[in-house]
Amino acid sequence: MSLLLAPWTRLSLLVVLLVAAGVCVLLYEPQRILSEGWPPGLPVGVAVLLFAAAYGVCAAAFVPRPLLNLAAGAVFGSQFGLAAAVGGTVLGAGIAFGLGRIMGQEALRPHLRGRWLQAADGQLSRHGFRSMIAVRLFPGVPFAVANYCASVSRCGWVPFLSATALGVVPNTAAYVIAGANASSPGSPAFLVSFGFIVVSVTAAGAVAWRKRHRLAPPRIHEAAYEGTPQHPPVVTGASHGP
Secondary structure (H helix, E strand, C coil): CCCCCCHHHHHHHHHHHHHHHHHHHHHHCCHHHHHCCCCCCCCHHHHHHHHHHHHHHHHHCCCCHHHHHHHHHHHHHHHHHHHHHHHHHHHHHHHHHHHHHHHCHHHHHHHCCCHHHHHHHHHHHHCHHHHHHHHHHCCCCCHHHHHHHHHHCCCCHHHHHHHHHHHCHHHHHHHHHHHHCCCCCCCHHHHHHHHHHHHHHHHHHHHHHHCHHHHCCCCHHHHHHHHCCCCCCCCCCCCCCC
């Protein structure tokens, strides 16, 4: 029993679970099931709740959120689709955060020794809401990766989930509206939503390109210079003149 509760045993089980989920996503493509719609006699409220639940499970299992958001818009339209997509996003984030917190945090936290890892952990631990808002608004950060990385930090549940619910609205709304108007790609709503998606992705790429030098290793001559010990000047008592 103690072996099953060991931190590295739980982490190994989490890795196996995530790999199995990723394989299932590649083989069965569950987003297609969501895009097929619901039985006609099912009430809209119940259908939205069921869709949000399925969305959350799929999002935690690495199904790309843009596909799920497009499916939500295609099935329910803009308003109900946005509610289903945001609800499913929060649920999926909570599932991933809980799995990472319970099964991986204890094993991984002692190994957060890199400069970038410690900086990210400090930001999430001290400024959880503000940091997660920035992560959710930045479309270049993968959703599932952000969830499992945040679970290793000391970020609280309330800041994590509330920042997720607020931060994903702009980008999610753009995809949902695009999915709701996919049958009329020349409509103003589709063009505006598609333009927002293109601008946000382009901006994310530009920011990542500008920040790339921070992740680059130091130059050889700079590293050699920094590693050379500096000796104080030698002062002698010899006279230099009359």
